[in-house]
Amino acid sequence: MVTAKRGEPVGVLSRKDFVSDQEVRWCPGCGDYSILAQTQKVMPELGIPRENIVFISGIGCSSRLPYYMNTYGFHSIHGRAATIASGLKAARPELSVWVTTGDGDALSIGGNHLLHVLRRNVDLQIVLHNNEIYGLTKGQYSPTSEFGKRTKSSPYGTIDRPLQPLSVAIGAEATFVARSIDADAHHLVATLERAYKHRGASFVEVFQNCNIFNDGAFAEFTAKEVRADRTIVLEHGKPMIFGKERDKGIRLNGTKLEVVQLGNGVTETDLLVHDEQRDDPSIAFMLSRMQWPECPVALGVLRAVDRPTYDTLMTEQIEHAIAAEGEGDLKDIFLEGDTWTVE
Amino acid sequence: MVTAKRGEPVGVLSRKDFVSDQEVRWCPGCGDYSILAQTQKVMPELGIPRENIVFISGIGCSSRLPYYMNTYGFHSIHGRAATIASGLKAARPELSVWVTTGDGDALSIGGNHLLHVLRRNVDLQIVLHNNEIYGLTKGQYSPTSEFGKRTKSSPYGTIDRPLQPLSVAIGAEATFVARSIDADAHHLVATLERAYKHRGASFVEVFQNCNIFNDGAFAEFTAKEVRADRTIVLEHGKPMIFGKERDKGIRLNGTKLEVVQLGNGVTETDLLVHDEQRDDPSIAFMLSRMQWPECPVALGVLRAVDRPTYDTLMTEQIEHAIAAEGEGDLKDIFLEGDTWTVE
Amino acid sequence: MTTLTRESEQPEHSEVLELERVTIRFAGDSGDGMQLAGTQFTKTSAVAGNDISTFPDIPAEIRAPQGSLPGVSGFQVSFSSQEIYTPGDAPDVLVAMNPAALKTNLADLPRGGLLVVNEDEFNETNLKKAAYAANPLEDDSLKAYRLYRVPISALNSRALADSGLTAVQIDRCKNMFALGLMFWMYSRELDTTTHWIEDKFGKNPKVAEGNKAALKAGYHFGETTEMFATHYHVPKAKLKPGLYRNITGNEATALGFLTASKLAGRPLFYGSYPITPASDVLHELARFKRFGVKTFQAEDEIAAIGSAIGASFGGALALTGTSGPGLALKSEAIGLAVMVELPLVIMDVQRAGPSTGMPTKTEQGDLLQAMFGRNGESPVAIVAPATASDCFHVAIEAFRIAVKYRTPVIFLSDGYLGMGSEPWLVPDFTTLPPIDPDFATDPATFKPYARNPETLARPWAVPGTPDLEHRIGGLEKADITGNVSYDAANHDKMVRLRAAKIEKIVQDVPDLEVAGDQSGGLLVLGWGSTYGVITTAVQRARAQGKKVSAAHLRHLNPLPANLGDVLMRYDRVLMPEINLGQMRMLVRARYLVDVVGLNKVSGRPFTIAEIENKIAELVG
Amino acid sequence: MTTLTRESEQPEHSEVLELERVTIRFAGDSGDGMQLAGTQFTKTSAVAGNDISTFPDIPAEIRAPQGSLPGVSGFQVSFSSQEIYTPGDAPDVLVAMNPAALKTNLADLPRGGLLVVNEDEFNETNLKKAAYAANPLEDDSLKAYRLYRVPISALNSRALADSGLTAVQIDRCKNMFALGLMFWMYSRELDTTTHWIEDKFGKNPKVAEGNKAALKAGYHFGETTEMFATHYHVPKAKLKPGLYRNITGNEATALGFLTASKLAGRPLFYGSYPITPASDVLHELARFKRFGVKTFQAEDEIAAIGSAIGASFGGALALTGTSGPGLALKSEAIGLAVMVELPLVIMDVQRAGPSTGMPTKTEQGDLLQAMFGRNGESPVAIVAPATASDCFHVAIEAFRIAVKYRTPVIFLSDGYLGMGSEPWLVPDFTTLPPIDPDFATDPATFKPYARNPETLARPWAVPGTPDLEHRIGGLEKADITGNVSYDAANHDKMVRLRAAKIEKIVQDVPDLEVAGDQSGGLLVLGWGSTYGVITTAVQRARAQGKKVSAAHLRHLNPLPANLGDVLMRYDRVLMPEINLGQMRMLVRARYLVDVVGLNKVSGRPFTIAEIENKIAELVG
Ligand SMILES: Cc1ncc(C[n+]2csc(CCOP(=O)(O)OP(=O)(O)O)c2C)c(N)n1
Ligand SMILES: Cc1ncc(C[n+]2csc(CCOP(=O)(O)OP(=O)(O)O)c2C)c(N)n1
Ligand code: SF4
Numbered sequence A, B: 001m002v003t004a005k006r007g008e009p010v011g012v013l014s015r016k017d018f019v020s021d022q023e024v025r026w027c028p029g030c031g032d033y034s035i036l037a038q039t040q041k042v043m044p045e046l047g048i049p050r051e052n053i054v055f056i057s058g059i060g061c062s063s064r065l066p067y068y069m070n071t072y073g074f075h076s077i078h079g080r081a082a083t084i085a086s087g088l089k090a091a092r093p094e095l096s097v098w099v100t101t102g103d104g105d106a107l108s109i110g111g112n113h114l115l116h117v118l119r120r121n122v123d124l125q126i127v128l129h130n131n132e133i134y135g136l137t138k139g140q141y142s143p144t145s146e147f148g149k150r151t152k153s154s155p156y157g158t159i160d161r162p163l164q165p166l167s168v169a170i171g172a173e174a175t176f177v178a179r180s181i182d183a184d185a186h187h188l189v190a191t192l193e194r195a196y197k198h199r200g201a202s203f204v205e206v207f208q209n210c211n212i213f214n215d216g217a218f219a220e221f222t223a224k225e226v227r228a229d230r231t232i233v234l235e236h237g238k239p240m241i242f243g244k245e246r247d248k249g250i251r252l253n254g255t256k257l258e259v260v261q262l263g264n265g266v267t268e269t270d271l272l273v274h275d276e277q278r279d280d281p282s283i284a285f286m287l288s289r290m291q292w293p294e295c296p297v298a299l300g301v302l303r304a305v306d307r308p309t310y311d312t313l314m315t316e317q318i319e320h321a322i323a324a325e326g327e328g329d330l331k332d333i334f335l336e337g338d339t340w341t342v343e
Numbered sequence C, D: 001m002t003t004l005t006r007e008s009e010q011p012e013h014s015e016v017l018e019l020e021r022v023t024i025r026f027a028g029d030s031g032d033g034m035q036l037a038g039t040q041f042t043k044t045s046a047v048a049g050n051d052i053s054t055f056p057d058i059p060a061e062i063r064a065p066q067g068s069l070p071g072v073s074g075f076q077v078s079f080s081s082q083e084i085y086t087p088g089d090a091p092d093v094l095v096a097m098n099p100a101a102l103k104t105n106l107a108d109l110p111r112g113g114l115l116v117v118n119e120d121e122f123n124e125t126n127l128k129k130a131a132y133a134a135n136p137l138e139d140d141s142l143k144a145y146r147l148y149r150v151p152i153s154a155l156n157s158r159a160l161a162d163s164g165l166t167a168v169q170i171d172r173c174k175n176m177f178a179l180g181l182m183f184w185m186y187s188r189e190l191d192t193t194t195h196w197i198e199d200k201f202g203k204n205p206k207v208a209e210g211n212k213a214a215l216k217a218g219y220h221f222g223e224t225t226e227m228f229a230t231h232y233h234v235p236k237a238k239l240k241p242g243l244y245r246n247i248t249g250n251e252a253t254a255l256g257f258l259t260a261s262k263l264a265g266r267p268l269f270y271g272s273y274p275i276t277p278a279s280d281v282l283h284e285l286a287r288f289k290r291f292g293v294k295t296f297q298a299e300d301e302i303a304a305i306g307s308a309i310g311a312s313f314g315g316a317l318a319l320t321g322t323s324g325p326g327l328a329l330k331s332e333a334i335g336l337a338v339m340v341e342l343p344l345v346i347m348d349v350q351r352a353g354p355s356t357g358m359p360t361k362t363e364q365g366d367l368l369q370a371m372f373g374r375n376g377e378s379p380v381a382i383v384a385p386a387t388a389s390d391c392f393h394v395a396i397e398a399f400r401i402a403v404k405y406r407t408p409v410i411f412l413s414d415g416y417l418g419m420g421s422e423p424w425l426v427p428d429f430t431t432l433p434p435i436d437p438d439f440a441t442d443p444a445t446f447k448p449y450a451r452n453p454e455t456l457a458r459p460w461a462v463p464g465t466p467d468l469e470h471r472i473g474g475l476e477k478a479d480i481t482g483n484v485s486y487d488a489a490n491h492d493k494m495v496r497l498r499a500a501k502i503e504k505i506v507q508d509v510p511d512l513e514v515a516g517d518q519s520g521g522l523l524v525l526g527w528g529s530t531y532g533v534i535t536t537a538v539q540r541a542r543a544q545g546k547k548v549s550a551a552h553l554r555h556l557n558p559l560p561a562n563l564g565d566v567l568m569r570y571d572r573v574l575m576p577e578i579n580l581g582q583m584r585m586l587v588r589a590r591y592l593v594d595v596v597g598l599n600k601v602s603g604r605p606f607t608i609a610e611i612e613n614k615i616a617e618l619v620g
């Protein structure tokens, strides 16, 4: 079975090589189409043999994505993709394993597995299509639906307070945390590529529009006209500037983040400089909480720290054991403890 | 069924009234004994009729606690106590419902339920006995065991990075987060009382010594001799001072917490003032990360913010519906849609 | 079939044939509003006094591309002047709004069947989407059918030309045109639908007018064109007098549980996680806030049942509901409920498995999971509704047993029942016997695991009751005291007590009744949603003089006390199941009777014909 | 029992009786090291050439208060000059180190049995802890037994007075004193234990010396005091020649799975979440890093099986293991494995249920859960080991089936097998047939759901194989292509194909063999851990001339092809099970044979006598 190092191109594959023969079946206008397209676009860039790529998903509209990728794929059961991916990656570290999931799949039924795959830092790319709704089951609220939302299952409005996927991930010791938008093809491609390049569990939340059951959930700040002023694209080592006119910034005022207008006294040097590699995740946590209208919504890589991955540690333990104790021989094990011979 | 308001004493109950007739069965020296004792001690202080108190647990040594409380109790199945407690509290908001759990019960198999009970802010007291080991199953590592720990199930050392229970809770939108120590009876009682007084999901991590399978796991900073210098007891509105001599403090230096020696220029006014009611949980998150030897370990209430609770919201929705639409009448529902009569 | 000349002044170009029963299937793109046309036809026929039965065929895809095969949505309605039990095997009439609809539904239309197509949609692109090489309307691939090519789109837009609606809005009305045409063809009044349109689009008069115009246009098209030489009339059926409404199984289920809570005077708590085809019940119950119903949308199925167990401990009427995969997840917690012996109803609206299977398709594949899907000896009671409206009564029965015997009860419905609909004789609440929660309150006599000798039920002592403080849990309990016990003899005793308690329920299970001969010949034994087809098939076979009778199980565990005797009275026993023979296995094991199976696991209900053929094969 | 005078110079105050079989139970506080004494006696007897069988009785509590009843720990060893299959019903000798141990174990000692007590521990406090009103050594409540009051504590401390050990350390040695005494009583050599002590405490010579001294002291106490009029000798057994070791079922299971991975040339992946009594297997496999074994301690049982399914998709030999409650949690994922048809072994070391039940006690209550505990029609293969050492072979068999048929296989062990031990004839790896993973590699012929006609298995195409990219999942699959399909006929076909594939396995299942008469009389049919008692009971009954034979099932699904014929050949069939008759139900349903059950669900294995009595009842 072929193995390839990251980044080193193998043959010349194009986007089309990653389009499967299955007819895509999402509602016309669904944000999943774009996420699929960008995913197919990014694959050739990674320079891995196609047969070494695996997409694993749970259940949900989003979780159908693997059928449309001409790679190995596993459309598993609801909420369990991370467990299957962990086992596969542990068994076959040379594979590039991607997890496609939804807000219900990853945060409702699958919440525990998400916690643990992140803390273990299994080298996977986890892409969460967050449409703040249960799409496949036709429109019940999800753990990310806004408080008070009226849906089929909450005709009087929800009374559950939503989770912030990125805050959950950071609370679970995630080493790579990023956010993008279905409609921003360019940024999404770049984010997926960063996720792949990161060694360890990469968690990417993508705002995805469900135009049937939750249309425009993110439009307030992701709509083309307002996006520049209501979101901020974080860049490592750069001061946090945003706005159509690049005239606004984020400052850490004591214990609080605040939006400042650049000019009349306030300069770039007053702004918080984004450091995705901070060992302490607390500032990344702060950024994950930024919400419109108080703050612009943070996009891009919030956190990316280098930690040994679960799969490599597992391999190393085996190598060390063999180096130290020699290849296992069944006889030694069979004969452990006292033995005796019967003539 | 009797209901009582918080704090208003009912009859005169004493600790003994909360001791059940069951023989306590933990290993001699187990930290659970103290947690049980403090729990029994705090009960009379709460001024609730005994019959309105319920203890619900999962499975584990810690989870046997309900048997020893002379209240209503439910020793359920592994990891699911939070779900049973949520259902009970939703059905019976007037009850005082306590969840007793362990690091495996709450964070391994029960991790997802913990996330959701916290985000929903169900009005429960959740006490996690963290001994960083699976006690009942005789010594496998848990999600809080330190990296590299050798246990029955990890003879070569673990390769899983541990979770910080309080970070997980804060990442899950917890409204009350606190930490105490089994051996510190006074602080533990005070913390349990605070947890009860908080309206909403109160999450309390208690460092608990398992003297059989993980003896001294916390001794490095909880041992009597060193505790004052290696832990800090947070107090709302007070500057963060600690140390046997009360001569050390915590300062927020830009984006980082640091320990400072008071004196020669450094005064209390330079220190971070603890505000458990900060709307933004990020500073509480920062405090949850403090670890010896870099920092003292934070004890006490890290976060306590007031939010409507799930159970009251549920009751209100029903009251509003009745107020607006009138008590439900089956006939109206039976006859919804078109009807016709057959003579 | 008798011809009759209509007493009416104006001359009739088209004769009227009277029919006993007609089955129409409306098929089109998900966007074409076929469910709507179908339900409207259903209501009108019901109001006209027919007996009716319907079944929707909704696509699995959320919203597949317009005009594509997976995007086809269908609705079948059968209406009759006799009592009917099924939506009919095959349609007499197929209305196909586009090529994809024709492609996916034609196979079900018997040769000679009436086929109405919207010819306007049979264009290049749509034919391609439906994978038609050539236009079936052009070649003679349809000559086996009575084909009517109607330019529905064109006629509809012409009729609405000056309605002031946009082209898209106008096109959306074409289902009303098709419906109008069917109304004319089956001599139906338009007013029920007209009123409905007025309610629905009241706020939007233009749209309302448009829909009404389309409806009329379709009707008049039938009346005025010479296209149709005959049209039809299906007389009133003789039905039990009373007030009726049309109801789906899932609606009836929700109402049954709501009613049970009223009968018990305890609030209903529903812990659930959405899953097809059970979600409707959550949607329904979530609307009943003013009844004090509490719905808890849990993070997963385990939390859902956990919350219900907690609510039951608190004295609520606790319910959890799901479909097959969710029931699997609840397995461990059901075991806990067995051990703590609290009232709990678990609803499983079965779907095609294994695993995710075919979520929108029906099956009876969860029976053995319901019986045995837990560790150790953990018996539960199981009940299964026979028809959509029966769901109401069986839902109440489930809680009656759960409360009286302090036990989990599994309510085993399926997708066919849940989504199918039929007329429901609206019950009179006051005639339903109450359910007594019978809470323990007396400290003097209270013992957590002391049992009522008649039911073997333990006391239900809820938190808040002074001096009944006690602790329950999943570890084995000592008899009487309920303390944790590892005693060998006690465990053996408790295992047998739990089994005996479930067996005791038989005293509340009515004896099995046989429709037909009380002995001899073939007995067709069924359970669950096969009731309709079995009843009809057996009636037809008997009409042909075959010696065959039918019996139906509503209580699956325990089984009726007289089942063994009943089985012995017949020469042969046939058990049709939409699985590989799960109930058959239980019956064979228990009574050592060589029950024959008829098994089909295609995600679809049996057709009457399939049962008839098997009967014919067995009794000649 | 023949008396013989020992050829030895020095005069013998005590005669030596030769016995065929002896069963000793060591019982004391958890802190008293009874497990250790027991295992040492076992090894010495094994080395001395006896056949042996042991069973530990470990307290449920983690560490109950010292001297308390729940704190009692016991270890029973049976050794014999004949082949034996069980640790014996009742002990011939009970060594009780404290009052609690006497209280909890005396009931098992037959009247006239040998009772050795450490009288020093029979003081006020200990008697109270054991709930003794009066000291049983003082009143004559023990006069039915051959009571020996030995001041073990005192003698032991005296012997170690100048060992330089602390009082606590000295007291810890008293189990060695008791062991030494038993060694003398059964004419055993001390050297096996002496060597063991030297290894174990090598680093701590003082402690080593102390233990050896205590051991010798016990031995000499027996030899020199006049207390014991007789001692005993159990000659060598005639055992299959070869190299032996003592092994528990869980150890043998772990070695079997490890061996299977070697035979398949694929790394073993074990995904598991700790649970009693299955955890040992995780502990064992975690040690085998140098064999490339990967153990994944998952966050729960669902993650555990999920990880194993992922590893299997990747081409590893994938295993997940648990006990009953964990199997319940795995239900849904097992259904996924059935649908994706990948090799997977699921180990269930059964314990007493339902729910949490009695975790440290044994049961056979999960058979029907293993068969049916999933939604829809989801058949899996099931195998069950018969003895501790048989676990090794059956573990390999499980993977052989899983790989050849691309199916989940459930390995059904239980707590009695897992914790019990017996001598294991160490196998020669080279004689074991290999397991061929037979990966798909040829793009030209690859179809994800095309089947091998002989096995109906689909290809195992693992990621990394060029041009075999394909997608699997839990939705129904189209035959051959494996694409998602909602086609009715296809679903029915696939449901039957999956069932037929499991049935096909029968071609690899050896015919059932009967020990005894090949027809007529009573057949005692068993499965799993009842093998030992059934075999012994039937042998004894036959020795008494009763017409009774025995047969044992290792393959529970599918059942051996000849089972039906075998059953027909006997007048009656008896099936003893540690459940309420789960396999009995399956057999009755399938063969319509009126199998009689002997059922006990007390958390304990059957005694030989219980089976003998039932046989006597049936065949007189
Ligand atoms: C065990 C189980 N429970 C419930 C379901 C039903 N179900 C399928 S997808 C889904 C949620 C989908 O929401 P999300 O994960 O956000 O995906 P989306 O459809 O929005 O992309 C649910 C509840 C299931 N398939 N399996
Ligand atoms: C479904 C299930 N899986 C596994 C177990 C076995 N088990 C019981 S307690 C436990 C973990 C105990 O650890 P923790 O929660 O930290 O409690 P502690 O004993 O340390 O107080 C496990 C794995 C079980 N009882 N049920
Ligand atoms: S329902 Fe929503 S998420 Fe699902 S396919 Fe349609 S638009 Fe997309």
Ligand code: SF4
Residues within 6 Å of the ligand: B025, B026, B027, B029, B030, B031, B032, B061, B062, B131, B135, B136, B209, B210, B211, B212, B213, D062, D063
């Ligand atoms: S094992 Fe550890 S946690 Fe459990 S009772 Fe003993 S000391 Fe306490």
Ligand SMILES: [Mg+2]
Residues within 6 Å of the ligand: A060, A102, A103, A104, A129, A130, A131, A132, A133, A134, A135, A142
């Ligand atoms: Mg979603």
Ligand SMILES: [Mg+2]
Residues within 6 Å of the ligand: B060, B102, B103, B104, B129, B130, B131, B132, B133, B134, B135, B142
């Ligand atoms: Mg623990």
